[in-house]
Amino acid sequence: MRHLLSRRRLLASAAAVPILAATAHGETISGQLPWSPFAGEPPRPVNPLGWYFFHPGEAAAVEAIVDRLIPADHLSPGGKDCGCAVFIDRQLAGSYGQASRLYNKGPFMPGLSTQGYQGDLTPAGRYRLGLRALNDYTHTTYKKDFVALSPDEQDTVLAGLDGGKIKLSLRPGFTTKEFFELLLQNTMEGFFADPLYGGNRGMASWKMVGFPGARYDYRDHIDKHNVPYPKGPVSIYGHEA
Amino acid sequence: MARILPKKDVVIIGLGWTGSILAQQLTDAGLNVVAVERGPWRDTATDFNIGYMQDELRYAIRKDLFLQPAVEAMTMRNSMSQTALPMRDYGSFLPGNGVGGAGVHWNGHTWRFWESDFEIKTHLTRRYGAAKLKDLWVQDWGVTWNEIEPSFDRFEYLCGISGKAGNLKGQIQPGGNPFESPRAREYPNPPMRMPYASALFAEKMTELGFHPFPLPSANLSQAYVNPLGVRMGQCSYCGFCERFGCGNYSKASAQTTILPVLIKKPNFEARTECEVLRVNLTPDGKHARSVTYLDVHGVEYEQPGDMVLICAYGLMNVRMMLLSKIGAPYDPVSGKGVVGRNYCYQTSAGARLLFEDKHFNPFIGAGSLGQTIDDFNGDAFDHSKLDFVGGAGITCAVSNGRPISNRPTPPGTPRWGAKWKQGTVDGYQNSMGFGSQGSSYPVRENYLDLDPTYTDRHGRPLLRVTFDFPDNDIAMSNYLSDQMEKMLKPFNAKWSGVSRLKKGWNSVPYQSTHNTGGAVMGGDPKTSAVNKYLQCWDVPNVFVIGASAFAHNAGMNPTGTVGALAYWAADAITTKYIKNPGALVPA
Numbered sequence: 001m002r003h004l005l006s007r008r009r010l011l012a013s014a015a016a017v018p019i020l021a022a023t024a025h026g027e028t029i030s031g032q033l034p035w036s037p038f039a040g041e042p043p044r045p046v047n048p049l050g051w052y053f054f055h056p057g058e059a060a061a062v063e064a065i066v067d068r069l070i071p072a073d074h075l076s077p078g079g080k081d082c083g084c085a086v087f088i089d090r091q092l093a094g095s096y097g098q099a100s101r102l103y104n105k106g107p108f109m110p111g112l113s114t115q116g117y118q119g120d121l122t123p124a125g126r127y128r129l130g131l132r133a134l135n136d137y138t139h140t141t142y143k144k145d146f147v148a149l150s151p152d153e154q155d156t157v158l159a160g161l162d163g164g165k166i167k168l169s170l171r172p173g174f175t176t177k178e179f180f181e182l183l184l185q186n187t188m189e190g191f192f193a194d195p196l197y198g199g200n201r202g203m204a205s206w207k208m209v210g211f212p213g214a215r216y217d218y219r220d221h222i223d224k225h226n227v228p229y230p231k232g233p234v235s236i237y238g239h240e241a
Numbered sequence: 242m243a244r245i246l247p248k249k250d251v252v253i254i255g256l257g258w259t260g261s262i263l264a265q266q267l268t269d270a271g272l273n274v275v276a277v278e279r280g281p282w283r284d285t286a287t288d289f290n291i292g293y294m295q296d297e298l299r300y301a302i303r304k305d306l307f308l309q310p311a312v313e314a315m316t317m318r319n320s321m322s323q324t325a326l327p328m329r330d331y332g333s334f335l336p337g338n339g340v341g342g343a344g345v346h347w348n349g350h351t352w353r354f355w356e357s358d359f360e361i362k363t364h365l366t367r368r369y370g371a372a373k374l375k376d377l378w379v380q381d382w383g384v385t386w387n388e389i390e391p392s393f394d395r396f397e398y399l400c401g402i403s404g405k406a407g408n409l410k411g412q413i414q415p416g417g418n419p420f421e422s423p424r425a426r427e428y429p430n431p432p433m434r435m436p437y438a439s440a441l442f443a444e445k446m447t448e449l450g451f452h453p454f455p456l457p458s459a460n461l462s463q464a465y466v467n468p469l470g471v472r473m474g475q476c477s478y479c480g481f482c483e484r485f486g487c488g489n490y491s492k493a494s495a496q497t498t499i500l501p502v503l504i505k506k507p508n509f510e511a512r513t514e515c516e517v518l519r520v521n522l523t524p525d526g527k528h529a530r531s532v533t534y535l536d537v538h539g540v541e542y543e544q545p546g547d548m549v550l551i552c553a554y555g556l557m558n559v560r561m562m563l564l565s566k567i568g569a570p571y572d573p574v575s576g577k578g579v580v581g582r583n584y585c586y587q588t589s590a591g592a593r594l595l596f597e598d599k600h601f602n603p604f605i606g607a608g609s610l611g612q613t614i615d616d617f618n619g620d621a622f623d624h625s626k627l628d629f630v631g632g633a634g635i636t637c638a639v640s641n642g643r644p645i646s647n648r649p650t651p652p653g654t655p656r657w658g659a660k661w662k663q664g665t666v667d668g669y670q671n672s673m674g675f676g677s678q679g680s681s682y683p684v685r686e687n688y689l690d691l692d693p694t695y696t697d698r699h700g701r702p703l704l705r706v707t708f709d710f711p712d713n714d715i716a717m718s719n720y721l722s723d724q725m726e727k728m729l730k731p732f733n734a735k736w737s738g739v740s741r742l743k744k745g746w747n748s749v750p751y752q753s754t755h756n757t758g759g760a761v762m763g764g765d766p767k768t769s770a771v772n773k774y775l776q777c778w779d780v781p782n783v784f785v786i787g788a789s790a791f792a793h794n795a796g797m798n799p800t801g802t803v804g805a806l807a808y809w810a811a812d813a814i815t816t817k818y819i820k821n822p823g824a825l826v827p828a
Contacts, residue, residue, distance in 0.1 A: 029282060030510040033501060039287045043299060069657040075666060096303060103314035103329045105695065111326045114319055114747040118326055155658065162656070184657060192644040193298040208662070209669040211604055211644050214295040216488070217477040218605040225437035228600045228670075236293050 045196040045237060048086055052093035053124060057145070058131045062088060064147045066187045068154050076204045079187055087190030087199030088127075097124035108173060119173030123182065130179035133168035134161075194236050206233035243533055243543040249275045252532050252546035254517045254561065257342020258800065259786040259807040260552035261495035262399075265469075265503050266811035270819060273508045275544060276552075277534050279312070279516040280339025284496055289345075289486025297643040301484040306346050307331065308338040308554075315556065316692040317748045319709040321573060327695050327703065333747065334754040335484070336554045340513060341495045343554060343754060344800070348483040348608030348640060349459030349492050351402045352797035353393045353805070356386035356422040357620050361793060364620065365630055373630060377713055378583060378683040382792045383764040383773030386422055389805055392812070394425055396804030397457075400493030401465035401473055404428035404457035418454045420615040433462045433476065433610050438601050438673035442637035443612040445731045451614040456636055457801070458609035459493035469502045480641040482608030492608060515542075518699060520549050520565035522780065529567075529783045535699070547822070548782045548814070552807075555789035559689045559759035560704040567780050568760070568770045573688050573707075579770040579778075581689040583758035584706070585794040588633070588679035588714040590742050592725040594734035595651055596671045603642030603669070611638030617724055618796045619680065629716040633679030633796040635725060642669070649674075652736055675728075677721040681757070681794040684711045689759045706756075709746050718742040755799050757791035762806075764826075772826040774813035775806060781824040786810050 027034065051059045066079030066088075076082065091097060099122040111118040121129065138146045138157065146154065160166030161180040168176045190199030192206075194214070200206065206213050213233035221229055250272040253260045264274045283289075288306075299305045308331070316325035337343030357364040359382045365373060406427045407417025432455035435443070443453040460476040467473065476491040490497050503509055517534045521543070531545040551558045562568055562580045571581035613636040615621055624630050641647055649672040654664030687709070691702035710718075722739045729737040763769025766778040775790050777783040786807055788799045817825055 027282070027514075028510055028512050029504060031505065031507070033284065033504050034282055035284075035287075040290045040292075041288075042290070042293050043296060070662065071659050073659055073662065075662050099329075101304075101309040101311050103310035103327045105327070107694065109324070109326060112319070112323065114745055114749070115317060115326045116328060116330065116332060116749045118329065158657070187657075189298060189302060189645055192648075193302075194296055197298055205644060209644055209648065209666055211642055211669070216291065216295050216479040216481070218479065218602075219475070219477055221602065222434045222436060222478045222605055225440060226600050227602075229602050229605070236296060 043196055043236070046086070046090045046198040048083065048198060051089050053089045053097060057135070058127070059085060059089065060147045061131050061134065061145070064154060065158065065183060066190070068151065068158055069184060069187045070191055076208045077201075079191060081201065082191055082204050083199040083201045084187050084190035087193065087197050088186045090198050091186065092124045092127055098122050110173060117178065121174055126174060126179060126182055129170060129174070130168065130182075133170055137166060137168055195239070196236055203233045203235060203239070243541040245543045245545070248545040248547070249273050250546065251275070251548045251550060252277065252544050253550045253552050254532060255279070255342065255551070255553035255557070256340045256495065256511055257337060257552065257554070258344040258495055258804060260550070261499045261503060262804065262807040263550050263552060263786060263811050264509055265499050266808070266815060268503065268506045268509045270815040271508070272819070275510045275512060275546070277515050277517050277532065277544065278340055278511060278513045280514065282511070282513045283339045283341055283345060283486070285486065285488065285490055289488050291488030294485055294488045295479065295481045297481075297645050300481075301643060302645055304331070304335060304484070306338065306484070306486060308336040311698070312338070313557070313697055313703070314695070315704045315706055316695050317706045317708070319707075319745055321686060321707060325692055325705045325707070328748050332749040333752045334756055335751070336556065336754065340500070340511070344494045345486045345496070346484050347459075347800060348798070350609045350798035351397065351400060351457045351459045351801040353421060353424070354795045354797060354802045355420070355619050358382070358793070358795050359384055359386055359389065368620070369625060369630070373624070375713065376684055377630070377711070378685060380583075380763055380768055380792050383762050383769070384809065389809055390422070390425060392805040392808035393801060395808045396801060398429050399467055399469070399498050399804070400459045401430050401461050401467055402428050402457050402459055402493075403430040403433050403455075403462035405432050405455050407454060416454060418613070418615050419452050420618065420621040428457065430462050430465055433458050433460065433607065435612065436602070436605055436610065436639040438639050439611040439637045441673070441732070442675055445728070446612070446614050448731055449728060451616045453612045453614050456609055456611045456613050456638060458607070460607040460609050461491045467498055469499065471498055471501050473497055476607050478605050478607050478610070480604045480606040480643065482606070483640055517561070518564075518701070520551070520561065520567060520783065522565065522567070526566065527780060529780055548784070551783065551785045552787060555759065555787040556689065556704055556706075556756050558785050558787050558789040560691070562760055562770070562785065563691050564701055567777055567783060569779075570690060571688050573685055576685055579761075579766070579768065581759050582768070583683035583761045583792055584687050584689050584708060585681035585683055585757045585791065586708060586746070587753040587755045587794060588681050588710060588718045588742060589677060589753065590679075590718050590722045590725070590740045591674055591676040592729060592737065592739045593649060593672060593674040594729065594732050594737040595649070595668060597735050599671050601670055601673050603639060603647065603672070606639040606641045608640055609638070610640065611636050617677075617721055627720065629713045629720065631680035631682055631714065631717045631796065633677035633718070633721045635675055635677050635721070637673065637675035644669070652738070675725070677718065677725060678753075678796055678798070679714065679718050679721060680796045681714055682711060683758060683793050687711070709744055710742060715742055715744060755788070755794060757788040757794040757799060760785045760789040761792045762790040763792055766828045774817075774825050775810040776813070776818070776825055778824075778828050782822065784810055784814065
């Protein structure tokens with residue numbers, strides 16, 4: 001016996017992860033385990049073309065930033081070629097960018113460091129404001145866009161954001177350091193996440209460190225102590241390096 | 242107006258570990274049971290699908306299976322003089338959501354608290370004198386080891402725990418934990434196979450004269466059929482365990498151990514995506530008559546029942562009591578009241594070692610895989626010359642090498658740029674660590690209550706957590722860091738170091754989802770919210786089951802003890818309460 005009280009998901013707005021289809025129902029379950037075909041929520045790979053959130057100038061700036069945080073060298077391609085900017089763009093265009101799963105009710109008050117971020121800006125709003133303030137800073141200091149700076153100058157600016165030497169013109173509840181930490185966190189997410197999200201193209205980061213990705217079964221190697229794992233990485237959609 | 246539904250014998254709030262165990266036991270006893278669960282139905286094939294469960298971003302970073310703060314947040318502060326603010330994202334701990342609760346995405350470390358924990362005040366006073374306890378509010382739990390041991394056994398056999406007994410009926414067993422309290426029989430499954438780092442740790446600890454043993458694990462070392470007839474699979478050491486559901490049916494959860502049997506019973510019903518707003522009491526406040534909940538349309542229902550079992554996550558149990566005015570709220574100024582007192586957490590530190598020529602393969606891991614020493618846990622060592630009580634287990638566990646969050650680098654490595662890349666490559670295969678997971682003892686100032694400012698989406702006050710690490714626990718943890726520092730030498734690592742805990746609990750970085758207390762069990766209604774059977778002193782047809790009942794937290798993961806308390810309470814209901822409804826212990 002199974003009565004559907006609703007097919008609409010309880011948290012349609014709060015949970016909204018646009019790449020996921022809704023499967024759960026508010027329902028009364030009795031007598032047998034509920035089952036319906038095609039009820040899983042597999043992730044949908046992002047389309048790598050174009051920009052969904054960034055304006056062209058923002059996209060260029062973020063591509064330049066991720067290429068300095070993760071520069072190209074003998075270990076891997078750079079952050080731009082690995083798709084980190086595309087990754088961030090798609091994240092900001094989705095539920096992450098809107099902070100839709102977080103607690104967003106006021107009042108908003110300045111907090112202690114132990115209380116976490118207390119600003120009223122979503123990640124998307126923080127990027128929009130932070131990137132504009134970054135360009136304002138480089139125009140004031142260098143008379144150029146961030147992207148037009150030399151790699152050394154870009155590193156100097158990023159180190160200034162990271163180390164507290166540069167204070168961008170942001171707003172109360174959102175510090176320059178918080179902006180840099182957001183950039184760094186999202187860039188690393190893009191570099192190391194499954195390629196389906198737009199970054200880590202060719203599983204470049206997984207090859208770099210030796211992470212086998214989505215393999216899911218190591219019973220044949222758990223006892224082989226101090227022996228390198230022989231297989232390369234595989235991604236969720238089955239691409240093997 | 243709420244739609245009033247037909248009365249049930251038992252209404253359970255929350256269908257996680259404790260709700261499932263209580264439902265299973267009470268339906269066996271012939272009662273009609275409905276479980277009202279806020280989150281969605283979840284099962285292995287659909288929601289922990291082996292085709293895409295290995296997604297670090299979605300499950301570990303974006304926290305897809307966890308409770309969303311938009312649904313229920315909490316406020317926090319470190320002391321009463323501060324203004325609590327909402328944790329806008331959960332960080333330090335991650336409550337669960339949906340059927341199975343936090344038992345879906347737990348690691349599976351399955352410990353038994355010790356005999357000396359259940360009678361902690363009596364034990365410490367007898368050994369060291371009352372003055373040793375200083376300002377700690379440690380108190381006996383009201384239940385004794387011999388009473389609770391069979392309930393641990395049942396939970397371990399339900400789950401198929403992989404481990405090695407250290408004390409069988411008083412006989413110390415080689416290879417097991419010599420400090421554990423006596424158990425009636427061996428674990429149902431043999432220990433997990435050990436990864437390199439844990440094997441190396443065990444070798445060095447043995448050389449140092451300590452007593453390493455395999456961490457008791459709810460990840461299964463072999464296929465298993467539990468006493469309910471439910472089949473489970475062998476763990477594949479996939480490295481996507483904690484924060485994830487298991488795609489292999491090899492991590493014990495309500496889904497993999499109970500629900501396939503429970504759901505078939507005609508006297509059980511689960512209502513998912515239905516959020517309980519409050520328990521309704523009779524006008525005299527001494528009897529619960531129903532719960533009020535909202536379904537996904539926001540339609541309000543009232544579900545009457547002869548009994549109400551509050552089986553949500555421990556912190557939510559406390560909030561539900563406060564919102565429903567069950568029991569006297571604790572007041573930290575007067576020290577009176579019981580609901581909210583004895584809130585405890587976990588007191589941890591870590592050691593990390595970096596080599597140049599190793600292949601630790603950190604991605605070959607499981608949620609509960611490793612070696613532990615308990616030589617410095619609880620009261621296993623003499624505290625008479627030390628300025629603290631309590632201790633910690635020291636464990637070398639290998640759970641994952643998921644690279645967004647787990648990529649240690651050599652000291653001095655920058656966080657980005659070319660040198661960061663080289664350091665990441667150098668560190669990934671060459672790092673191992675071990676950590677102390679320490680006890681957390683209650684003090685007057687650490688407590689739970691309702692926030693005066695912030696509310697949830699229904700306008701109900703959020704829970705307010707006021708917590709900092711007590712001086713006793715900081716001293717304990719620093720002593721454990723000293724011990725870990727001494728343990729580093731025989732490893733001959735290129736670099737090694739230990740962390741040291743400081744005051745100022747930070748709600749942002751993940752630490753532990755081991756929040757305990759707030760509705761503690763005990764023998765005295767002045768200092769406990771529920772009696773030794775987890776029955777409310779003030780409202781005897783309400784039982785509150787979970788880590789909320791812990792009178793303190795030990796240096797061990799709580800779930801084994803939570804499972805034991807669930808069976809213990811179920812036994813009290815089926816063998817005592819049903820025959821004679823009312824207070825099982827005179828107040």
